[in-house]
Amino acid sequence: MEVMRFHSPYRHWISGLLSELAVFIGFMMFVGLVAYLVALVG
Amino acid sequence: MWVKLDRRDARTIAHYTGLLIVGVGLAMVVPLVTALVLKEWDPALDYLMGMGLSCAAGMALALSSPPNTPLNRTNALIVTALAWLAASLAAALPLAFSGNYGSYLDALFDAMSGLTTSGLTLVQDLDHLAMSHNMWRHFTHLIGGQGIVVAAVSIAIGLRGGAMSLYIAEGRDEKILPNVVHTTRFIWFVTAVYVVLGTVALTVVNLNLGMETARSGLHAFWATIATYDTGGFGPQSMNALYYHSWVFEFITVILMIGGTLNFNLHADVWRGDRKELFRNIEARAWGSNVLILVIFSTIGLAATTAFNGVPEILRKGVYHIFSANTGTGHQTLYAAQWAKDYGGLAMGAVILAMAFGGMASSTAGGIKALRLGLIAKGIVWRVRESLAPPSAVIKQRFHHLDDRDLTDSLLNSAFMVFILYMFSYITGGLIGAAYGYPIGDALFESVSAAANVGLSTGITNPAMPALLKIVYIVQMWAGRLEFVALLALFASLAIALRRRRAGRRSA
Numbered sequence: 001m002e003v004m005r006f007h008s009p010y011r012h013w014i015s016g017l018l019s020e021l022a023v024f025i026g027f028m029m030f031v032g033l034v035a036y037l038v039a040l041v042g
Numbered sequence: 043m044w045v046k047l048d049r050r051d052a053r054t055i056a057h058y059t060g061l062l063i064v065g066v067g068l069a070m071v072v073p074l075v076t077a078l079v080l081k082e083w084d085p086a087l088d089y090l091m092g093m094g095l096s097c098a099a100g101m102a103l104a105l106s107s108p109p110n111t112p113l114n115r116t117n118a119l120i121v122t123a124l125a126w127l128a129a130s131l132a133a134a135l136p137l138a139f140s141g142n143y144g145s146y147l148d149a150l151f152d153a154m155s156g157l158t159t160s161g162l163t164l165v166q167d168l169d170h171l172a173m174s175h176n177m178w179r180h181f182t183h184l185i186g187g188q189g190i191v192v193a194a195v196s197i198a199i200g201l202r203g204g205a206m207s208l209y210i211a212e213g214r215d216e217k218i219l220p221n222v223v224h225t226t227r228f229i230w231f232v233t234a235v236y237v238v239l240g241t242v243a244l245t246v247v248n249l250n251l252g253m254e255t256a257r258s259g260l261h262a263f264w265a266t267i268a269t270y271d272t273g274g275f276g277p278q279s280m281n282a283l284y285y286h287s288w289v290f291e292f293i294t295v296i297l298m299i300g301g302t303l304n305f306n307l308h309a310d311v312w313r314g315d316r317k318e319l320f321r322n323i324e325a326r327a328w329g330s331n332v333l334i335l336v337i338f339s340t341i342g343l344a345a346t347t348a349f350n351g352v353p354e355i356l357r358k359g360v361y362h363i364f365s366a367n368t369g370t371g372h373q374t375l376y377a378a379q380w381a382k383d384y385g386g387l388a389m390g391a392v393i394l395a396m397a398f399g400g401m402a403s404s405t406a407g408g409i410k411a412l413r414l415g416l417i418a419k420g421i422v423w424r425v426r427e428s429l430a431p432p433s434a435v436i437k438q439r440f441h442h443l444d445d446r447d448l449t450d451s452l453l454n455s456a457f458m459v460f461i462l463y464m465f466s467y468i469t470g471g472l473i474g475a476a477y478g479y480p481i482g483d484a485l486f487e488s489v490s491a492a493a494n495v496g497l498s499t500g501i502t503n504p505a506m507p508a509l510l511k512i513v514y515i516v517q518m519w520a521g522r523l524e525f526v527a528l529l530a531l532f533a534s535l536a537i538a539l540r541r542r543r544a545g546r547r548s549a
Contacts, residue, residue: 009228009312016312017235023319024299028292028360031333035340035360039352042344 047534051117053107058121059128060103066132067096072181073136077174085140085174092136099132116530123531126186126519130154133182140175142166144504147511154515156182158522159405161274161371161496162487162514164504168279173260176277180264184237186522187271187301187405188229232308233270240266240297247290265290269297272405274371274496282372288357294372295364302328302368302400304412306443323440324401327415328367331398335391336363342387348379359388362497366395369406371496380499381483393486396495397467407494407521409463412442413456420453462525466492470517477507492517 009016047055070093077086113121130153138149148164155162156179165171165179244262253261261277268275278284282291307325310318319325339359349355358374365372380389399408423438430436438448467489474484483499490497491514502514520528 009309010231012314013231013235013312016308016314016316019316020300020303020308020311020319021296023316024296027299027329028295028364031336032356032360034333035336035356036352038337038340039344039355039359042341 047116047120047538050107054111054113054117055120055124056103057105057107057111058113058117059124060100060106062121062125063100063128063132064097064104065100066129066185067093067100069181069185070096070136070178073174073178076177077172080173082172082174085136085172088136088139089174089178091139092132095135096132116534119527119530120534123523123527126154126157126522129185130157130515130519133157133178136178137165137175140172142168142171142175147508148504151511151515152179153182154518155496156180156273156275157186158494158518159183159187159271159273159369159407160491160494160518160521161268162491162498162502162518163275163496164502164506164511166504168277171277176264177260179275180267180273180277183271183273183275184233184267187267187273188226188233228309229305232305232312236270236297236300237263237266240270240293243293244290247285247287247293251285251287251290265294266297269294269370269372270301270405272298272301272369272371272400272407272494274365276372280376281374282361283374283376291357291361291374294370295361298364298368298370298372301370302404302406304401304403306403307401310443318443321441323415323419323442324410324412327418328401328411331395331411331414332363332367335367335395335398336360339363339388339391342385342389342391345387346383346385348383348385358384362392363395366392366495366497367398367408368400369396369408369493369495371490371498373497377498377500380486380497381480386482389482389486392497393489396486396489396493396497397463399493407492409460409493413459416440416448416452416456417460419448420456423448459524463492463521466517466520466525470513473513474501474510477510487514488517492521494518494521 070089074086074089074093077083077089130150132153133156134146134149134153137143137152138146140149142165143149143152144164144166151162151164154160161183163179241259241263244265245258248258248261249255264275264277265282267273274281276282276284282294285291304322304324307318307322336359339362340355343349343355343359349358361372361374364370375384380392384392397408398414399410400406402410402412419438419440423436426438427436439445440448467485470488470492471481471485474488475481477484479487479501483501486497486499487501489495491502501510
């Protein structure tokens with residue numbers, strides 16, 4: 001398992017980076033949507 | 043048993059601290075080049091003098107012990123605690139020479155704030171500050187955000203003997219790659235990727251806002267390192283409000299999240315394990331914190347009359363929760379608006395967001411989502427134990443990079459740091475209140491300093507009492523080190539003083 005853990009993080013870094021950005025933007029949109037609904041009700 | 047330091051330990055500590063000061067002195071070449079390119083001759087002289095003094099003092103200390111002296115864990119803790127103070131003392135020199143600070147203490151405040159990625163500032167006439175001084179202020183975020191020790195290890199200024207001990211003492215107890223030098227280089231690689239992307243994106247935004255090309259690029263670079271390193275300095279006194287752009291705010295929030303993400307999570311995702319982002323206890327705890335606090339903040343802002351309509355409530359509410367929770371401290375409000383317009387509930391949500399903080403092994407400050415997640419799991423564990431038969435052995439599992447068992451030791455450690463942060467928040471708040479500031483504002487400012495955030499209600503200004511400046515400096519320093527290294531330094535000093543007194547008495 002330790003050997004698995006230390007696989008190089010450089011090999012797929014572009015797809016990893018794009019995945020991160022997609023998750024960040026998705027999370028922001030989700031938080032924004034929840035806030036929008038709360039603000040509408042409030 | 044208390045470990046006593048002898049003269050050889052003191053020399054070893056002085057040697058490594060000296061090397062780190064030399065490193066800070068050498069880093070001043072960045073603002074020096076900026077000054078020379080932009081023909082800012084007076085600031086160039088400030089950086090030449092700062093470099094000379096730092097390198098001379100650092101070399102004098104470094105010569106107290108031969109190179110490659112081994113560094114044990116105790117000494118590493120003390121070097122780390124001292125490194126932040128020593129680096130701040132050196133980094134403050136050119137700022138103090140600039141004439142934009144009321145005193146050396148004010149410059150030291152900004153240096154500590156920059157290196158600890160806090161973002162509180164005492165600079166005067168910021169809107170007319172030389173570009174090279176702005177470069178240095180923001181560059182301290184980059185040096186400090188990566189960790190002075192990480193920066194030193196990766197630049198390899200001669201810390202071969204004690205690199206791992208220093209790395210652990212800085213609160214970065216998880217190795218991402220097998221070798222500490224590879225780990226620190228990976229941290230720099232991730233940072234470089236985000237800094238390049240952020241700078242390009244924000245340059246486009248600034249050009250679109252009508253800024254001239256060179257200024258667009260510099261503002262974009264500074265905003266990127268201030269947000270990705272969760273710092274919070276800005277080149278304008280209005281901070282992020284200066285740009286009046288929702289695109290700017292959107293991009294900076296992405297950078298803030300990238301900056302607050304645990305470097306181990308970056309490594310796992312960049313290895314192709316995207317599910318880790320959703321399974322990890324820390325990512326879940328952080329996401330839940332943000333969501334809950336945004337809901338409270340929005341309810342609070344909706345009840346006020348200061349902001350017009352849902353879009354403005356969203357921009358002011360969501361942005362500041364992200365800014366506070368990631369430990370960035372960029373604000374799109376005037377300082378006075380916190381107390382006047384923001385409302386008690388929304389301000390309370392921002393205080394909690396600052397107090398809780400981002401993720402461990404990142405540039406964020408505060409208690410950290412991992413500890414909050416473990417404490418929540420611990421509460422569930424204790425409730426399950428209380429409901430189970432006496433003979434039953436109840437285990438609580440959590441997922442952080444691997445599936446692990448929750449242990450008493452982990453819980454104790456999480457609670458200890460939680461209590462130390464709360465103590466610091468409350469003590470700073472009470473000291474602020476003792477100076478006559480409203481308790482809400484004083485608590486806000488204290489949490490902002492101790493959690494290395496940088497949002498300000500306006501208490502932090504050049505005219506504030508000197509003792510309160512020192513309190514905030516210590517809070518920023520202690521918060522960045524998560525207390526243990528600093529407490530080890532104070533304990534060692536106390537023991538050394540006691541031994542000296544005992545020696546005098548016996549003589």
